[in-house]
Amino acid sequence: xxxxxxxxxxxxxxxxxxxxxxxxxxxxxxxxxxxxxxxxxxxxxxxxxxxxxxxxxxxxxxxxxxxxxxxxxxxxxxxxxxxxxxxxxxxxxxxxxxxxxxxxxxxxxxxxxxxxxxxxxxxxxxxxxxxxxxxxxxxxxxxxxxxxxxxxxxxxxxxxxxxxxxxxxxxxxxxxxxxxxxxxxxxxxxxxxxxxxxxxxxxxxxxxxxxxxxxxxxxxxxxxxxxxxxxxxxxxxxxxxxxxxxxxxxxxxxxxxxxxxxxxxxxxxxxxxxxxxxxxxxxxxxxxxxxxxxxxxxxxxxxxxxxxxxxxxxxxxxxxxxxxxxxxxxxxxxxxxxxxxxxxxxxxxxxxxxx
Amino acid sequence: xxxxxxxxxxxxxxxxxxxxxxxxxxxxxxxxxxxxxxxxxxxxxxxxxxxxxxxxxxxxxxxxxxxxxxxxxxxxxxxxxxxxxxxxxxxxxxxxxxxxxxxxxxxxxxxxxxxxxxxxxxxxxxxxxxxxxxxxxxxxxxxxxxxxxxxxxxxxxxxxxxxxxxxxxxxxxxxxxxxxxxxxxxxxxxxxxxxxxxxxxxxxxxxxxxxxxxxxxxxxxxxxxxxxxxxxxxxxxxxxxxxxxxxxxxxxxxxxxxxxxxxxxxxxxxxxxxxxxxxxxxxxxxxxxxxxxxxxxxxxxxxxxxxxxxxxxxxxxxxxxxxxxxxxxxxxxxxxxxxxxxxxxxxxxxxxxxx
DNA sequence: ATGAAAGCGCTAACAC
DNA sequence: GTGTTAGCGCTTTCAT
Numbered sequence: 001x002x003x004x005x006x007x008x009x010x011x012x013x014x015x016x017x018x019x020x021x022x023x024x025x026x027x028x029x030x031x032x033x034x035x036x037x038x039x040x041x042x043x044x045x046x047x048x049x050x051x052x053x054x055x056x057x058x059x060x061x062x063x064x065x066x067x068x069x070x071x072x073x074x075x076x077x078x079x080x081x082x083x084x085x086x087x088x089x090x091x092x093x094x095x096x097x098x099x100x101x102x103x104x105x106x107x108x109x110x111x112x113x114x115x116x117x118x119x120x121x122x123x124x125x126x127x128x129x130x131x132x133x134x135x136x137x138x139x140x141x142x143x144x145x146x147x148x149x150x151x152x153x154x155x156x157x158x159x160x161x162x163x164x165x166x167x168x169x170x171x172x173x174x175x176x177x178x179x180x181x182x183x184x185x186x187x188x189x190x191x192x193x194x195x196x197x198x199x200x201x202x203x204x205x206x207x208x209x210x211x212x213x214x215x216x217x218x219x220x221x222x223x224x225x226x227x228x229x230x231x232x233x234x235x236x237x238x239x240x241x242x243x244x245x246x247x248x249x250x251x252x253x254x255x256x257x258x259x260x261x262x263x264x265x266x267x268x269x270x271x272x273x274x275x276x277x278x279x280x281x282x283x284x285x286x287x288x289x290x291x292x293x294x295x296x297x298x299x300x301x302x303x304x305x306x307x308x309x310x311x312x313x314x315x316x317x318x319x320x321x322x323x324x325x326x327x328x329x330x331x332x333x334x335x336x337x338x339x340x341x342x343x344x345x346x347x348x349x350x351x352x353x354x355x
Numbered sequence: 356x357x358x359x360x361x362x363x364x365x366x367x368x369x370x371x372x373x374x375x376x377x378x379x380x381x382x383x384x385x386x387x388x389x390x391x392x393x394x395x396x397x398x399x400x401x402x403x404x405x406x407x408x409x410x411x412x413x414x415x416x417x418x419x420x421x422x423x424x425x426x427x428x429x430x431x432x433x434x435x436x437x438x439x440x441x442x443x444x445x446x447x448x449x450x451x452x453x454x455x456x457x458x459x460x461x462x463x464x465x466x467x468x469x470x471x472x473x474x475x476x477x478x479x480x481x482x483x484x485x486x487x488x489x490x491x492x493x494x495x496x497x498x499x500x501x502x503x504x505x506x507x508x509x510x511x512x513x514x515x516x517x518x519x520x521x522x523x524x525x526x527x528x529x530x531x532x533x534x535x536x537x538x539x540x541x542x543x544x545x546x547x548x549x550x551x552x553x554x555x556x557x558x559x560x561x562x563x564x565x566x567x568x569x570x571x572x573x574x575x576x577x578x579x580x581x582x583x584x585x586x587x588x589x590x591x592x593x594x595x596x597x598x599x600x601x602x603x604x605x606x607x608x609x610x611x612x613x614x615x616x617x618x619x620x621x622x623x624x625x626x627x628x629x630x631x632x633x634x635x636x637x638x639x640x641x642x643x644x645x646x647x648x649x650x651x652x653x654x655x656x657x658x659x660x661x662x663x664x665x666x667x668x669x670x671x672x673x674x675x676x677x678x679x680x681x682x683x684x685x686x687x688x689x690x691x692x693x694x695x696x697x698x699x700x701x702x703x704x705x706x707x708x709x710x
Numbered sequence: 711a712t713g714a715a716a717g718c719g720c721t722a723a724c725a726c
Numbered sequence: 727g728t729g730t731t732a733g734c735g736c737t738t739t740c741a742t
Contacts, residue, residue, distance in 0.1 A: 016513065018719050029729045034721060046727070061512055066485040067431070068719035071422045071734050083466075086447040095441055099468055108482060111438075111466035113454055127463060130421040157416055158371065275656060279634070298656065301630060373735050384713045389737060401711070423735035426718050 017060040026056035037064060070132065078108045079322055080128030081137045084116040089297050090311050091139070094165065097315030098137065105323055107134070116140075125151040129160060135322045136160060140167030140178075161325040165318050171335040175321040179309040184340035185218025185263065186225070188291040188307050191342055192261045193226050196350045197289060200228070201252060201259035203245055203269050204236035215265040215293060232259060246273040253282055260288065260351035267292035267299045267306055274302050285349035295343050305348040308341045372415040381411035392419060425487060433463045434677055435483030436492045439471040444652050445666050446494070449520065452670030453492065460678055462489070471495075480506040484515060490677045491515060495522030495533075516680040518673050526690040530676040534664040539695035540573025540618065541580070543646040543662050546697055547616045548581050551705045552644060555583070556607060556614035558600055558624050559591035570620040570648060587614060601628040608637055615643065615706035622647035622654045622661055629657050640704035650698050660703040668693045 023033045028049060035045055036053040045053075056062070070076040079102055085091055099109045112127060114120040116139060128136055136155060152173050155162050163175040170176060192200050202219045216236070223231050234240070234248045250273075252259055264270060270292055278284045292299045295308030317336050325331060378388045383404060390400050391408040400408075411417070425431040434457055440446055454464045467482060469475040471494065483491055491510060507528055510517050518530040525531060547555050557574045571591070578586050589595070589603045605628075607614055619625060625647055633639045647654045650663030672691050680686060 016719095019721095020719080030720080031722080031730080032728060035728090038721085049727080063481075063513065064485055065426070065487060065719050067422050067426045067487055068734085069721075071420070071426055071736090072719080072721040074734075076422070083441075086441045086450055092441040095468060108467065111468075112463065113450060113466075126418075130419055132420060132422055158418065271656065275658070297652070301626065301653065301656070303630070371735095374737095375735080385736080386714080386738080387712060390712090393737085395738095399711075404711080420735050423718090424737075426720090427735080427737040429718075 016065075017062045018065070019062075021060055022053065022056045022062050025060060026052045028053060076132050076134055077106055078110045078131075078133045079135045079137060080125075080131070080133035081109055081111045082121060082124050082128070082139065083111050083113050084121075084139055086113070090294060090309070093311035094315035094318070097312045098319045099315075101316050101319030102322070107323075109137075122151050125154070129155065129158065134160070135326060136162040137318055137322060138162065138164055140164045140169055140176075159329065161322060161329065163318050163321045163325075165314060168335050168337060171333070173333075175325060175334045177314055177317045177321060177336040177338065179314070180337040180339050181214035182218040182221060184293070184307040184309070185215045185265075186222045187340060187342045188263045188293070188305075189219065189222030189226065191305070191344065192263070192289060192291060192348065193222075193228070195289070195348060197261045198228060198351075199230045199232075199257065199259045200261045200263060201230075201232040201234060201249075202236070203249065203262055203264035204233045205265065205269075206236050206239055219263065230257075230259070234262075242269055242272045245269060246277060249273055250277055250281060253288060261291065261348070262288065263291045263293075265293050267294045267296045267304060270302075270304065271298060274298075274304075284347050286352065289348040289351070291348060295341075299343070299345070303345040303347060305345045306343050308343045310338050310341060313338045371420075372417045373420070374417075376415055377408065377411045377417050380415060381407045383408060431487050431489055432461055433465045433486075433488045434490045434492060435480075435486070435488035436464055436466045437476060437479050437483070437494065438466050438468050439476075439494055441468065445649060445664070448666035449670035449673070452667045453674045454670075456671050456674030457677070462678075464492075477506050480509070484510065484513065489515070490681060491517040492673055492677060493517065493519055495519050495524060495531075514684065516677060516684065518676045518680075520669060520673050523690050523692060526688070528688075530680060530689045532669055532672045532676060532691040532693065534669070535692040535694050536569035537573040537576060539648070539662040539664070540570045540620075541577045542695060542697045543618045543648070543660075544574065544577030544581065546660070546699065547618070547644060547646060547703065548577075548583070550644070550703060552616045553583055553706075554585045554587075554612065554614045555616045555618060556585075556587040556589060556604075557591070558604065558617055558619035559588045560620065560624075561591050561594055574618065585612075585614070589617075597624055597627045600624060601632060604628055605632050605636060608643060616646065616703070617643065618646045618648075620648050622649045622651045622659060625657075625659065626653060629653075629659075639702050641707065644703040644706070646703060650696075654698070654700070658700040658702060660700045661698050663696045663698050665693050665696060 019030050019033045019037075023030045026033065032045060032049060033053050036050050066076070081095070083091065095109070102109055110128070110133060112124045114124040125136060125138070152162070152170065161175070163177060164170050166178055168176040168178045189200060202216070204216055219233070220231070222228070232252065234252070235245050240248065249262060262270075270290055282288050284290055290304055292304045292306035295306040298304065299306035317338065321334055321336070324334075374385050374388045378385045381388065387400060387404060388408050389395075391405050421431070436450070438446065450464070457464055465483070465488060467479045469479040480491060480493070507517070507525065516530070518532060519525050521533055523531040523533045544555060557571070559571055574588070575586070577583075587607065589607070590600050595603065604617060617625075625645055637643050639645055645659055647659045647661035650661040653659065654661035672693065676689055676691070679689075
């Protein structure tokens with residue numbers, strides 16, 4: 001490596017200082033600088049030398065170049081994460097706990113954003129891979145079906161570990177961590193059953209036949225296990241938006257044999273109902289009980305009983321999976337289903353006695 | 356960190372293909388491959404060659420190494436962004452629009468997370484700088500005061516452009532884009548004034564004397580400009596949490612000369628009041644009008660009149676700033692204040708006639 | 711149109 | 727404990 005002798009001065013102004021410069025100023029070799037900077041213990045560097053190097057670093061305003069560093073030793077110590085939505089606390093909590101765990105091992109989470117299932121999502125995974133992240137974490141989503149397998153196999157080919165969050169649909173291809181949603185929905189149903197409800201309707205969705213399928217089959221399972229003779233699902237037969245679902249809920253409540261409670265696969269499905277029917281046409285929980293899903297902000301604000309998915313656990317376990325596979329790429333595939341917890345608030349009460 | 360030497364041969368097999376491999380398979384030189392991959396036009400590559408190269412790329416499953424690429428030509432085409440909160444739609448919208456604009460110029464947004472004002476925030480800026488992002492975007496925050504200047508000067512020294520979002524407090528040091536909050540608060544006051552309110556109290560905060568200072572001085576300004584003879588600020592003299600603020604609001608409403616309306620510097624300040632007082636002890640807007648700030652999710656759900664900050668504009672303009680400075684590092688400092696918009700919903704109405 | 715070769719900044723094996 | 731040096735994968739003059 002030829003150190004410019006003549007142009008040196010000119011270049012000095014723009015070029016950022018590198019290990020070599022530090023070495024020269026400190027009067028040591030590159031290697032020594034590198035060892036000091038990386039706290040290498042193998043060849044123990046004398047305190048005096050260390051001090052001189054550090055001083056040179058300070059003086060020059062040297063900042064190490066991660067690009068070169070990673071290029072050289074083949075590891076970036078970063079984990080890429082493709083984020084779809086940044087709008088809710090669910091994702092926020094997962095991110096935080098995931099990051100915390102990764103931090104402990106010196107890994108840094110790097111996010112990029114892309115709507116789930118969009119072409120951009122696949123692009124962003126490419127991007128992360130090109131940046132040689134050591135692993136990729138991705139949120140599964142209803143729309144993912146089409147696109148996921150494509151980049152999933154891409155990652156496999158390159159030996160980059162990945163974990164899928166929030167769904168275990170791809171658990172046969174990749175480490176996955178999600179919630180035990182069948183049980184979660186069962187808990188919701190059991191809670192209402194125990195309060196005395198026997199006509200519990202589900203606010204569902206047919207947007208994707210396999211959207212949050214566990215939550216929906218949890219409903220059927222509960223019906224069966226609890227020996228209930230009432231199975232009404234709003235929005236499972238045709239595509240409906242939340243406004244239409246609310247109207248249908250109201251229609252049901254005004255009809256014969258009305259449900260005394262609703263469960264849903266997502267807190268926000270109730271949003272419109274809460275905004276425009278609850279408290280005016282129907283009182284909650286006097287006229288109808290409501291159990292949401294997700295324990296998201298809305299359920300806290302609206303004091304909704306809801307099934308919590310424990311995002312803090314999801315994030316932590318996802319990090320754990322990544323770390324474990326990074327350590328041992330050949331470990332068997334892992335599929336984790338975090339147990340949910342029912343958070344009881346004031347949207348549930350015993351049903352009104354039949355009038 | 357000792358890399359096992361014996362396994363070297365094993366590893367060899369896993370080595371990812373590089374330009375050189377591609378070149379060999381395609382029967383051309385490295386250079387040619389590089390030109391093809393970068394769509395170079397200077398030396399026009401023949402279609403036949405291009406095709407062969409692409410075929411080789413496909414066959415080998417070659418993926419370019421951004422690390423090496425960036426190292427070589429000194430640009431990463433990434434913009435780093437330090438995110439504090441991922442929990443609300445405000446940030447989400449900014450991110451999306453900012454990304455969209457950056458995309459157009461081929462820049463990619465890279466996020467890292469750190470609580471505002473935390474030691475980690477400074478660390479993350481270092482991290483981004485070490486990764487040689489071409490620019491940094493950061494959210495200002497009440498706590499930032501202490502830490503910001505430190506890494507701000509660090510960036511300046513290295514010639515890495517940055518823009519501060521959501522505050523213009525550091526506008527003398529860095530391109531900044533925020534909202535015109537003085538005017539925003541004035542709009543809120545004017546709206547209430549026009550409805551007939553003359554006793555409007557502010558729910559404030561003394562946590563940091565310069566926290567969202569514009570919104571607070573906007574209140575004083577409005578009082579003066581509108582010739583109002585009532586200036587009551589909850590929580591401006593001592594530190595209070597939202598629960599205490601709600602209690603204080605209730606106390607005020609029950610007292611003599613009660614305010615007929617409240618304005619605040621943040622929608623969520625009203626959260627507790629809405630959950631526990633509104634609709635029970637006080638009706639909104641019959642007994643009291645409420646104007647929030649931020650037009651955040653809460654205000655939409657609770658049908659709160661609120662001052663919107665137009666995050667989509669903030670994000671776009673932030674990207675614009677970065678792009679402009681990237682193009683011309685010497686352009687004069689820019690300070691943009693996005694005009695707010697009052698979103699009227701059903702939490703505001705004329706005050707009750709004095710009883 | 712294509713190829714040879716000099717870096718970019720850093721790590722780490724190997725010699726001293 | 728310190729220095730030498732060969733890569734890491736790619737870009738990019740400068741010849742050819």
